[in-house]
Amino acid sequence: MAKEFMKGCEAIAEAAIQAGCHYFFGYPITPQTEVPEYMAAKLPKIGGCFLQAESEVAAINMVYGAAGAGARVMTSSSSPGVSLKLEGISYLAGAELPAVIVNMMRGGPGLGSIQASQGDYFQTTKGGGHGDYHVIALAPSTVQEAIDLMQDAFDLADMYRTPTMLLADGTIGQMMEPVEFKPREKRTDLPAKDWATTGWGPNSNRPRAVVNSLYIETEELQEMNDRLQARYRMIEEKETRVELYNVEDAEVILCAYGTVARICKSAVALAAKQGVKVGLVRPITIWPFPKKAVHDTIAQDSVKTVITIEISAGQMVEDVRLAVNGEKEVQFFGKPGSYCPTAEEICEKIMEMRRA
């Protein structure tokens, strides 16, 4: 198939459509507005529905409605907008509804900036909204990977009846790259959506479908939570994804995700020129976090220095430290806001932070 030249936001939108998502509810915010723009142009032509809601809060509740009716549905936003959606995401988790949410992260807190950032790692992986829930969170580092993960996101959401997030920094949304939409085989192992509210009549061969996240009886709530937790353990076991790059016998291990991981790869090449063997661990799912891969890579005897690099004040570094469990020191390099390091800077930092 011929390659196309697409901006990350456009590619994500097209990937969603090709994954069978015909419903989009959202609200504009830089740097993800091209996602709703693309959906607005395309969805009406294929019999889908694009709706610009009156707010992010409204949009996520429309997603709840469409998901409850059994449709493949998504919304997208950027950091401050996702904050507004969190209540709805918690409700989606509580009602066990599959939906896909894209967060094209920008600098924060507050309205912050419109430049790329990775400041929403905590928000995404540590709940965000209220209650004991998780979302599956996929973090692409190229536009092509954003396409592939976006298509997986819908399958994962349906498979586990859970909201799934694509967490990318603004750079992924705004940059243009040659991409390919590979034909994908439709998964046949996804559970039927027999819980969906598709209409009921006296002749319906099933009980009424009720979509709700209210469990007023303690036992009922307990049962629902147990079910969710069991599902989360299954997701951790089956769906954890990680890329290990140049890690064998490395002296220095970098941990990074998204765009930063890509810059780190350039830094790995720069460091190699100076005779230092550096490897990279790149979580592709940031929840479930690839604990074992991170631990085992860092536990290698050759590894003397571990540095986590983020466009944040240090968020994922906490999960890296938990995975390493004190066996080795994990250092951090990064800045909050929207500061993005260059490969040269990372290389300099590696030399500076290297343990003899």
Added chain:
Amino acid sequence: MKKTYVLIGNYGSGKTEISLNLALESRKKGSTVLVDLDIINPYFRSTERKDMLDEHDIQLFSPIFAMTTVEVPSLPPDIYSVFIDNHDTVIFDVGGDPAGAIALGQYKHHFDTLEDLEVLYVVNAIRPFTKEVDMVLDMMEKIKACSRLNITGFVNNSNISYETTKEEIMRGYELMKGLYEKTGIETRMTTGIEEQLNEFMKDAEAMNLDKKFIGETMPIKRYMHRDWETFSEYGI
């Protein structure tokens, strides 16, 4: 005589890259001014290359809040000076889509006074909303209405970044032909990285392709890349 170029088109069609290249090319022949009129997208704008333009003594006008990450579509009054002052070449790098072209509307009366005005519609045949003639025309009519200018020529900037071959330029050529049939507007310029552009031109001569759909050729150097675009595995 002063020559003025206005570059309009779909977002992501390559207007900024062409503006920078055209500015550097024009500067070889005389004084050159570049107006960054992009009020649409705060990323990848020509003002990002101010240092390079300064080095070449190319005057740059930018929206007031450009490069501050504040989204205010506010244009400085000194832009009016480019219509009055003596420059050899003035280039307007306009924001994408109809919303971007709105920025031009207010200068209509000034554009009307210009004798040598070239309004170029930039098309990349590999981009999602400009693959086919009807798609291009649909967008073009809207942009034209907002800009209040008549389009005088097309630019075939068909590319797929660093993976471009002569095939993409050829796809653009076919699109240019289709656009001419519907509008009567010729192609003023075909752009591309020098090597692929030369390969395309060799084929063009061999196949005796019509100059009307090619125009001048302008080899492009890429200036709007990310500074860390050096890594190999994923290409960029």
